[in-house]
Amino acid sequence: MQKSWKRMLRFGISGMLAIALLAGQAGLAAAQAVNTIHFTGYFDKQLRAQLAVSADSFPVVNVRLVKQDEPDTVYYDVGTSILISKDEVLTNYHVVQDFAELSKGDEGILTVASPGQLDKPVKAKIIKTDPVTDMALLKLDKEIDAQPVTFANAKDNQIVYTIGFPKNSAGELVLLDEGFPSTYNTIAKSRVFNSQDSDVPGKKGIGSIVKSVAQGNSGGPVLDQNNRVIGMMTFVYGGRTYFITSKTLQSFIKESATPAKKQVVVAGKVAN
Template sequence: MQKSWKRMLRVGMSGVLAIAMLAGSTGLAAAQAVQTIHFTGYFDKQLRAQMAVTADSFPVVNVRLVKQDEPDMVYYDVGTSILISKDEVLTNYHVVQSFAELSDGDEGTLTVASPGSLSKPVKAKIIKTDPVTDMALLKLDKEIDAQPVAFANARDNQVVYTIGFPKNPAGDLVILDEDFPSTFNTIAKSRVFSSQALDVPGKKGIGSIVKSMAQGNSGGPVLDQNNRVIGMMTFVYGGRTYYITSKTLQTFIKESTTPAKKQVAVAGKVSN
């Protein structure tokens, strides 16, 4: 999960190389979505339906790149994101890093799609990033028809759920693109190991859960039993999955929307 999963498809050969994917349509009908979402852990019928609908608030983020020195190759990165408003999502910086750091001459597109509308990806642009804490805020070209999330604080040992877009059970790679608009969604049940993890050198504002997640889950949520976001998955270390705490996420969002102070010149000096 440290890096979003990458797959290379040769231009003109993508139809031959592509593997058919399972589709998730959570925005259309919960009953249908339950059949296309992979659940790990125990979920009763009612909870499965509820989580299937909830999954629409955690869209797929897709990066498509063509590098100047490899014009015959297309690179795909796929990750997960958290819908914080109708047209804004949070994800990990490493999910969009290759797009954010495009070299001159390289081409790339950044799109986001709700699991209920995978065939209609929305173009996005990066508003703010924080590589140190591994966060990125994206602005969408148009609104997504899903419910933005609410945040809550975590506590040790509480039951939590994670949502992401990893490899599916057959081992196929997840791709989201105009030619391959399907994906496979996984919802897992876990618990908080530490709501304020201090065991990773140089890392602050993180917590951990007891299960490791697959590549593609990066940027996905850790939810409490009321479907509130207590954190965003970011990396795996020592057999545990670590998440950025909701407090850290909310501070990042608040700072992103706060207008910068204008500089004022006073007696030959510049002050804020």
């Protein structure tokens, strides 16, 4: 283990709007258990158990960086992500921004781990990013043993749940035990304020919920009462928390799966 003075939690946040939603992590070697999660708001026993299992579909993204001019310092960025297939996750661009923009000569490691298997992180690479909408698609070296999510559209005033991971200042993936009570997963209950928000300058394809959300939600889901993803957390602004809508997320995924068109030169001109 490295000395604590060599460890820093770096908030790789892009722009003024993406603020402190960065995540830490918690978990067990098996599926999520109700007693490993801190719930904010009222949850009956059956719903607690259901959401505890669902939490495995929202892996942790862990970024470790060493910069050329600071070789003795390890920087960490830790965030939540959404499992869209067995070996692909979505997260916020600001979670992986420093990794994506590393200078020549700098080193970095990008890993993803299921909350139920934090001791077995999987290496990942960035497939596609969109800094404007704050999205990044990651491809994993091997599959995660969890159920990929399904999507649904948000509705105004519906009850929703957010899942996140409290901050871990060491930036490590640790197993939950008695010595780490502050690393519990957090699930919060809220309501959709506006499913198609347009009051943030320069932002499209977003919705908002009331500010009562889990700590550490960057890249994490907004779930409806059927555990379907209606959006992905992105920033806090003007007293509300904003999410990227499921429609925007699905368009991004679809575009990522479409091979880029090759340019064809015809009579000295480029045709798409």
